[in-house]
Amino acid sequence: MHDLPMTASVVDRDGPSRAEPVRIETLLADPATRVIELQGDRSPLRPDRTLALRSPEPEDTETLLLYLGRLDGIAHVAACRPAPPKGDATREERLDAAPFASLREVAGELPQAQATLFATALGLANWHVRHPRCPRCGERTEVVSSGWVRRCPQDGSEHYPRTDPAVIMAVIDDADRLLLARNIGWPEGRFSVLAGFLEPGETIAGAVIREVGEEVGVSVRDVRFVADQPWPFPASLMLGCTARATTTDLVCQPDEIAEARWFTREEFRHELAEGYLRAAGRLSISSRLIEGWLGQRLDELG
Numbered sequence: 369m370h371d372l373p374m375t376a377s378v379v380d381r382d383g384p385s386r387a388e389p390v391r392i393e394t395l396l397a398d399p400a401t402r403v404i405e406l407q408g409d410r411s412p413l414r415p416d417r418t419l420a421l422r423s424p425e426p427e428d429t430e431t432l433l434l435y436l437g438r439l440d441g442i443a444h445v446a447a448c449r450p451a452p453p454k455g456d457a458t459r460e461e462r463l464d465a466a467p468f469a470s471l472r473e474v475a476g477e478l479p480q481a482q483a484t485l486f487a488t489a490l491g492l493a494n495w496h497v498r499h500p501r502c503p504r505c506g507e508r509t510e511v512v513s514s515g516w517v518r519r520c521p522q523d524g525s526e527h528y529p530r531t532d533p534a535v536i537m538a539v540i541d542d543a544d545r546l547l548l549a550r551n552i553g554w555p556e557g558r559f560s561v562l563a564g565f566l567e568p569g570e571t572i573a574g575a576v577i578r579e580v581g582e583e584v585g586v587s588v589r590d591v592r593f594v595a596d597q598p599w600p601f602p603a604s605l606m607l608g609c610t611a612r613a614t615t616t617d618l619v620c621q622p623d624e625i626a627e628a629r630w631f632t633r634e635e636f637r638h639e640l641a642e643g644y645l646r647a648a649g650r651l652s653i654s655s656r657l658i659e660g661w662l663g664q665r666l667d668e669l670g
């Protein structure tokens with residue numbers, strides 16, 4: 369899974385320097401600093417479909433500023449603005465119509481380091497948008513530590529960015545068939561592996577066993593962690609696993625799963641080729657879990 373988007377550990381997060389006084393101000397005064405703009409969940413691209421990183425501009429001080437760390441020794445800062453009202457492309461126009469793209473749209477084609485920077489910026493920005501107030505007293509908190517902490521001016525409590533772990537699992541039975549399911553709300557033919565959030569007090573294996581049991585009524589054992597992937601939509605970390613089914617009868621949880629099926633490799637390839645089955649893109653770890661079972665890349669099929 370070496371090419372799984374958003375998983376490259378190439379950015380030095382430079383955590384110890386975040387809390388230095390005027391850290392962000394110092395970085396913004398340095399033209400060598402690279403700024404990644406976010407407008408809502410979108411960032412401008414160059415014509416070659418890489419991030420349009422740029423030097424700091426005076427009006428960056430009016431945005432939410434997040435110090436992301438150093439890449440090849442160069443400091444990178446995210447400057448985050450709210451998404452413009454629908455139909456209002458003022459800022460895009462001012463940037464000579466540099467196309468903006470969401471992380472979902474471009475994570476698979478960006479250089480790995482840029483996808484990681486974008487994912488870090490988006491995950492952190494999402495947290496700020498969703499956690500503006502102190503969970504203890506309700507006061508509006510202020511951004512400190514270069515964007516990595518929010519502090520309450522009323523009671524002094526400090527609040528840190530959240531990441532919500534979720535398990536995602538390839539369940540395989542003794543006949544080597546893969547379990548795929550269609551969520552309610554997904555179109556006909558779109559199937560994927562099961563996934564669900566961890567609950568407090570739960571282990572990864574415990575969450576896999578519980579989720580598979582709840583969603584399709586199947587018992588599993590031999591849960592193995594395979595790989596993980598940040599998934600900042602808005603704040604997840606996907607923990608990719610495999611598990612062996614000890615039962616095969618499927619009972620779908622009606623408010624979550626529209627249908628679930630066991631696929632042989634031949635059925636999977638055939639239905640994909642015939643268009644009955646829609647393959648997911650290769651952005652998410654779900655595609656890699658399926659490929660691990662299939663023994664073949666999905667983009668080499670049909």
Ligand SMILES: [Zn+2]
Pocket residue numbers: 502503504505506507520521522523524525
């Ligand atoms: Zn407070």
